[in-house]
Amino acid sequence: MSSVRSSSLGFPRIGEQREWKKNLEAYWNQKISKEDYVTKQKALRLENLQKQKDAGLDLIPVGDFTHYDHVLDTAVAFGLVPDRFSYDGGEVDLDTYFAIARGNDKAVAAEMTKWFDTNYHYIVPELNGREPELVHNRWLTLIEEAKKELHIVGKPVILGPVTFVKLSKQYGNRSFVDHVRSLLPLYTTVLNELANAGVEWIQVDEPILVGDVSDEEWSIIEEAYDWFAKSAPDAKILLQTYFEGIGALDRATKLAVAGLGLDFVYSNSLEQLKGTDFPKDKTLAAGLIDGRNIWRTDLTETHSIVKEILTVVSEEQLIIQPSCSLLHVPVTLKHEQKLESDLKAALSFAEEKLTELDQVKSVVNKENEPERLQAGKEAIEALNQSASRTNKEVREALERSKKEDSKREVPANKRMELQQEVFQFPSLPTTTIGSFPQSPEVRKTRLQWRRGEISNEAYEAFINAEIKRWIDIQEEIDLDVLVHGEFERTDMVEFFGEKLGGFEFTSNGWVQSYGSRCVKPPIIYGDVYFQEAMTVKETLYAQSLTEKPVKGMLTGPVTIYNWSFPRTDLQPGDVVNQIALALEKEVLALESAGITVIQVDEPALREGLPLKRSKWTDYLNQSVVAFQLSVKSVQPETQIHTHMCYSDFQDIIQAIDGLDADVISIEMSRSHGELITAFEDYTYSKGIGLGVYDIHSPRVPTEEEMETSINRALQVLDQRIFWVNPDCGLKTRKEPETVEALKAMVKAAKNKRKEL
Numbered sequence: 116m117s118s119v120r121s122s123s124l125g126f127p128r129i130g131e132q133r134e135w136k137k138n139l140e141a142y143w144n145q146k147i148s149k150e151d152y153v154t155k156q157k158a159l160r161l162e163n164l165q166k167q168k169d170a171g172l173d174l175i176p177v178g179d180f181t182h183y184d185h186v187l188d189t190a191v192a193f194g195l196v197p198d199r200f201s202y203d204g205g206e207v208d209l210d211t212y213f214a215i216a217r218g219n220d221k222a223v224a225a226e227m228t229k230w231f232d233t234n235y236h237y238i239v240p241e242l243n244g245r246e247p248e249l250v251h252n253r254w255l256t257l258i259e260e261a262k263k264e265l266h267i268v269g270k271p272v273i274l275g276p277v278t279f280v281k282l283s284k285q286y287g288n289r290s291f292v293d294h295v296r297s298l299l300p301l302y303t304t305v306l307n308e309l310a311n312a313g314v315e316w317i318q319v320d321e322p323i324l325v326g327d328v329s330d331e332e333w334s335i336i337e338e339a340y341d342w343f344a345k346s347a348p349d350a351k352i353l354l355q356t357y358f359e360g361i362g363a364l365d366r367a368t369k370l371a372v373a374g375l376g377l378d379f380v381y382s383n384s385l386e387q388l389k390g391t392d393f394p395k396d397k398t399l400a401a402g403l404i405d406g407r408n409i410w411r412t413d414l415t416e417t418h419s420i421v422k423e424i425l426t427v428v429s430e431e432q433l434i435i436q437p438s439c440s441l442l443h444v445p446v447t448l449k450h451e452q453k454l455e456s457d458l459k460a461a462l463s464f465a466e467e468k469l470t471e472l473d474q475v476k477s478v479v480n481k482e483n484e485p486e487r488l489q490a491g492k493e494a495i496e497a498l499n500q501s502a503s504r505t506n507k508e509v510r511e512a513l514e515r516s517k518k519e520d521s522k523r524e525v526p527a528n529k530r531m532e533l534q535q536e537v538f539q540f541p542s543l544p545t546t547t548i549g550s551f552p553q554s555p556e557v558r559k560t561r562l563q564w565r566r567g568e569i570s571n572e573a574y575e576a577f578i579n580a581e582i583k584r585w586i587d588i589q590e591e592i593d594l595d596v597l598v599h600g601e602f603e604r605t606d607m608v609e610f611f612g613e614k615l616g617g618f619e620f621t622s623n624g625w626v627q628s629y630g631s632r633c634v635k636p637p638i639i640y641g642d643v644y645f646q647e648a649m650t651v652k653e654t655l656y657a658q659s660l661t662e663k664p665v666k667g668m669l670t671g672p673v674t675i676y677n678w679s680f681p682r683t684d685l686q687p688g689d690v691v692n693q694i695a696l697a698l699e700k701e702v703l704a705l706e707s708a709g710i711t712v713i714q715v716d717e718p719a720l721r722e723g724l725p726l727k728r729s730k731w732t733d734y735l736n737q738s739v740v741a742f743q744l745s746v747k748s749v750q751p752e753t754q755i756h757t758h759m760c761y762s763d764f765q766d767i768i769q770a771i772d773g774l775d776a777d778v779i780s781i782e783m784s785r786s787h788g789e790l791i792t793a794f795e796d797y798t799y800s801k802g803i804g805l806g807v808y809d810i811h812s813p814r815v816p817t818e819e820e821m822e823t824s825i826n827r828a829l830q831v832l833d834q835r836i837f838w839v840n841p842d843c844g845l846k847t848r849k850e851p852e853t854v855e856a857l858k859a860m861v862k863a864a865k866n867k868r869k870e871l
């Protein structure tokens with residue numbers, strides 16, 4: 116009898132206790148030898164495979180494990196090493212690989228950017244100059260290792276050529292299509308070698324298919340997979356997509372591949388599928404378990420979705436799997452001892468998700484009774500019933516807010532006049548983005564306090580001393596708007612999550628963010644509410660030390676939402692607005708304590724943009740409303756700032772203007788002048804600071820360089836609205852370079868003022 120099979124798209128690399136990170140850092144810090152490092156990572160890789168086998172998976176992904184990032188793995192397999200790393204062919208050694216990712220004393224690291232709309236960052240391949248060649252079939256090596264060590268015939272996972280080129284940069288004088296073409300013969304070799312090694316399925320990821328796919332992209336996709344069908348006829352390709360549905364599903368089903376993988380969680384793939392004529396000779400891999408969030412699945416619903424899918428395809432055509440790689444969720448719930456039991460029962464991390472998958476598979480294949488699938492549903496229902504989930508006051512406030520205008524009453528131009536009367540800022544006022552260097556001492560003391568090794572009083576005294584030191588430094592530098600420095604915060608979302616109601620923190624729920632860096636996103640499980648002032652004490656203390664305004668510093672609702680694991684029983688807009696209303700109370704608390712400038716940071720607003728443009732308007736409207744709600748009730752004289760760490764915002768400039776912040780600061784250094792062009796066609800009339808120096812590098816820029824940046828900005832922006840500030844927060848910098856750079860920045864502003 117034929118039966119449905121199970122598969123997965125990738126497993127977290129980091130290990131149950133972040134062993135992966137520890138191995139990497141031990142090697143980088145020369146605490147362990149290369150051999151030792153390689154051995155340890157191999158053990159972890161095999162352990163991950165064994166776990167997936169034990170979980171009952173039929174097709175086990177191999178090749179998703181990495182020493183840093185899977186996009187970089189793909190680039191180096193094809194010898195695509197940027198020229199500055201003095202590479203002369205052959206398999207790329209580990210140290211060159213790490214140098215590309217992290218830079219070394221001779222060359223800067225490759226750029227890193229967000230992987231689609233997730234919080235994972237990949238290394239951007241640079242295609243310039245070099246002819247690609249297959250220098251190492253890493254997938255084959257890993258497949259053979261799994262076969263030899265564990266008797267697992269894995270499913271290789273490969274980033275497809277079209278997505279790979281799309282995610283790359285520096286095309287040089289070759290077109291996008293030509294770059295893809297130059298890779299096709301190399302992929303063919305990879306595919307043939309894998310087929311000869313006896314693998315059954317080969318997963319080739321083309322997630323760009325879920326965005327807005329241009330005609331050119333569709334044609335090259337068709338050409339590429341036609342090419343493989345002819346040149347590697349024995350390779351059974353499962354063309355995999357995730358994070359959204361494919362717009363033109365019909366067209367995708369006609370591609371020359373043996374199978375198609377679709378996300379059924381973050382899309383309307385089910386309805387689309389029912390409307391297509393899915394070919395009888397193709398396999399459908401259906402992503403049914405949410406690979407991006409941490410909630411347990413209602414498997415009774417999954418079961419009924421499977422039954423609906425089975426009205427379109429046969430059992431032998433169907434593979435069931437998570438919606439995307441499990442890279443985006445923590446490894447296991449096993450080590451969570453402190454979570455409330457009703458919450459813990461409703462959670463599912465990577466290991467638990469594979470168990471869920473196996474349960475559906477057994478029921479679908481009729482080895483088991485469907486009653487077994489009730490448990491997940493019951494756990495979620497129990498959580499929904501629990502008192503922690505709903506807060507009547509929050510719900511009422513949310514409903515009230517929907518009936519009211521979310522904007523500040525007094526219009527921006529009027530507010531600007533009123534504020535200028537109060538503050539009397541010089542032209543080109545200077546400020547910073549919020550954080551100052553978190554020295555090893557700051558980190559150490561915070562850790563000691565968290566562990567209970569030093570008292571609250573001692574910790575507070577330490578933080579205050581640090582605030583005082585930096586207020587003095589800022590006074591001496593003569594900045595116009597000061598900040599307290601954020602020394603009490605580890606992470607800008609965690610800090611607020613820990614203080615607001617409705618959030619919960621795991622002890623071990625780590626997820627890879629980039630390289631060895633892992634984050635532990637908070638879980639939004641209940642209605643979000645304000646419990647007590649979160650930032651007033653430090654801000655007021657700082658303000659008490661100076662005559663100049665000290666800027667209150669908050670993380671905005673959209674960023675808090677985007678960097679958490681949100682509940683899914685409410686609409687995202689409602690959850691974001693709950694956060695906004697809670698933050699509004701903090702804003703008002705700051706204001707009534709006498710703080711007159713307040714910054715609400717939204718660095719994650721742009722990266723949360725949906726993959727399909729048709730969904731942008733809704734997302735942006737929702738984000739704008741949330742931001743506005745968080746600052747709506749302040750006096751017109753109170754100056755609201757916001758900050759965003761990105762510069763490619765031409766497309767969303769209207770929404771950004773719509774936030775209606777009195778002053779916005781935006782990163783400039785990575786935009787290569789594009790940001791300036793955005794203002795040629797758009798009249799921006801509120802306060803704006805385009806970062807005048809790059810904070811990502813320890814290099815101290817000269818006064819002249821910063822004057823040049825200011826001049827460039829003043830070509831398109833009115834001098835009356837322009838602010839002078841660095842690109843972003845300074846917490847990762849060291850103190851001497853920070854002080855020196857800020858001194859030069861203020862001098863540059865002052866020089867320029869004289870000319871105006």
Ligand code: GLN
Nearest residue numbers: 548549550716718760844
């Ligand atoms: N206020 C924050 C800081 O200065 C902003 C950080 C960010 O934009 N990511 O660190």
Ligand code: ZN
Nearest residue numbers: 759760843844
């Ligand atoms: Zn920033």
